[in-house]
């Protein structure tokens with residue numbers, strides 16, 4: 705037997721509100737799950753998908769030297785694309801191209817041309833610098849095709865970045881600079897000195913980026 709009178713208008717009103725709130729919460733929850741699911745589909749952090757890790761070697765991503773280590777002599781004021789190369793569990797070389805967002809833009813500028821907000825301590829001799837090559841607006845690969853030396857433009861919505869100034873946004877819709885990747889020399893190879901200084905695309909929240917770095921550290925330890 706029900707505890708409430710079916711014809712009690714107050715009970716009916718409360719039941720209606722509770723039902724509506726419950727339905728709304730359910731729909732909202734589904735929408736949230738759907739949104740999160742869309743943004744973060746089931747993801748397994750395999751080594752080829754890890755973001756650049758300290759010690760990774762930069763290797764050419766395209767052109768005649770594709771797959772070979774990037775050297776200082778290979779670089780110029782034109783964009784050179786590179787992948788970070790780490791190691792698999794057996795210690796064999798493993799290119800981290802399982803996540804296309806790991807593609808990098810590498811430059812070498814004449815002395816004195818790299819200026820703030822570039823983090824000069826994270827460059828090689830204040831001349832060689834690397835950034836994520838993925839646009840912070842919607843994830844296209846940024847290019848320097850048809851651009852003057854030292855200028856970058858995104859082909860999707862014309863976002864522009866200045867690689868001499870920390871790849872800050874100088875035009876178009878991108879919300880933030882391309883993330884700078886610390887570098888150092890190891891003999892004649894260019895290697896990753898540390899994780900990206902700021903969160904790269906597709907991360908939207910610092911906590912997510914910090915969590916990803918921790919997951920990488922845990923997986924590699």
Ligand code: FES
Nearest residue numbers: 839842858861863
């Ligand atoms: S994706 Fe680069 S400007 Fe939109």
